[in-house]
Amino acid sequence: MAVNSQQPHLPPAGHRPLPILAALLPLILFLEAMLLLGGTRLTAARVLAHEQIGEAMHFFSLSPVFILHATGLVVLAVLLSWHVLTGERWRIQPLEPAMLLLEGCIAAAPLLAAAAFFGTMWDTALGPQPAITPTSTLDAIAVAIGAGLSEELLFRMAGVAAVLWLLVDVLRVKQTTGLIVAVLVTAAAFTLYHDPAEMSPGAVAFVAAAGLYLGGLYVMRGFAVAVVAHAGYDAVVLVAAATS
Numbered sequence: 001m002a003v004n005s006q007q008p009h010l011p012p013a014g015h016r017p018l019p020i021l022a023a024l025l026p027l028i029l030f031l032e033a034m035l036l037l038g039g040t041r042l043t044a045a046r047v048l049a050h051e052q053i054g055e056a057m058h059f060f061s062l063s064p065v066f067i068l069h070a071t072g073l074v075v076l077a078v079l080l081s082w083h084v085l086t087g088e089r090w091r092i093q094p095l096e097p098a099m100l101l102l103e104g105c106i107a108a109a110p111l112l113a114a115a116a117f118f119g120t121m122w123d124t125a126l127g128p129q130p131a132i133t134p135t136s137t138l139d140a141i142a143v144a145i146g147a148g149l150s151e152e153l154l155f156r157m158a159g160v161a162a163v164l165w166l167l168v169d170v171l172r173v174k175q176t177t178g179l180i181v182a183v184l185v186t187a188a189a190f191t192l193y194h195d196p197a198e199m200s201p202g203a204v205a206f207v208a209a210a211g212l213y214l215g216g217l218y219v220m221r222g223f224a225v226a227v228v229a230h231a232g233y234d235a236v237v238l239v240a241a242a243t244s
Contacts, residue, residue, distance in 0.1 A: 010088070013096040014103075014222025017083040021076070022097035023104075023224040027145045027231065028072035034142035035069055071150045078157070104228020107217055111210055111233040118206040124199070125237045126151070126210055126230055140238035148231025151190070155211070156218040156226055159186040179219055187211030 013019040083090075115121040126147060163182035167173040173181075190211035196204040210233075218226040 014100055014225055017079045019092045019096040019100060020222060020224040021079040022092055023100040024227060028075060031142050031145045032069055032072050034138060071146050075149050075153055100224040101228055104225045105232050107225055107229035108232030110213060111229060112236060114209050115206055118202040120203045120206045124203045124206055125234045136242055137239050140242040141235050144231045144234035144238050147234050148227045152223060152227045152230055155186045155190045156215060157223055159189060183215035183219060187215050
């Protein structure tokens with residue numbers, strides 16, 4: 001009797017939690033290290049999404065240390081829980097994390113091109129403007145990573161999942177239709193979150209386009225690619241602001 005030696009079919013790396021975790025872990029560790037070393041400067045420059053996660057945890061009486069490191073810890077917890085629920089082995093292909101990081105960096109290029117097109121290249125980070133502009137390159141990169149992690153967690157991973165659950169599981173809408181609506185709804189929420197009343201028309205158009213792009217990127221290529229693209233764009237803008 002022949003034994004089937006074929007490996008079980010797995011989704012692409014961008015849609016599997018363990019490769020995503022391996023790709024994002026260096027970013028999370030860098031963010032956590034900067035939070036420890038940067039202290040007040042980085043805390044003052046945190047993006048609003050990071051603060052909102054912290055405020056939610058404060059509501060549940062969690063410690064200030066845990067609040068400060070909320071973004072990385074929440075992302076780690078979500079990805080680890082997701083992996084456990086899949087029942088997959090604790091194995092990844094060596095190149096998978098590197099390829100996800102590379103794809104995310106490449107995916108940041110259209111955001112930079114769109115910002116140039118709308119004339120908002122140097123004044124519109126995709127995280128809300130920090131209360132205090134980062135004063136060093138390392139601070140700027142850490143803030144960009146915090147924005148990418150927290151906002152993609154809120155708007156793409158959680159937001160898309162919530163809309164899909166409502167439309168597909170509850171209302172029995174087709175999966176494809178649900179995905180399209182989820183991307184549109186989360187892009188609208190992403191735009192409103194960035195306080196469009198305080199932005200120029202070009203900046204509003206750019207943020208709306210970025211929300212659609214990142215939503216599509218998340219659906220097609222996965223969470224890690226969306227995070228790295230988002231953080232990569234913000235890093236360029238914030239590093240330029242910090243060093244100008």
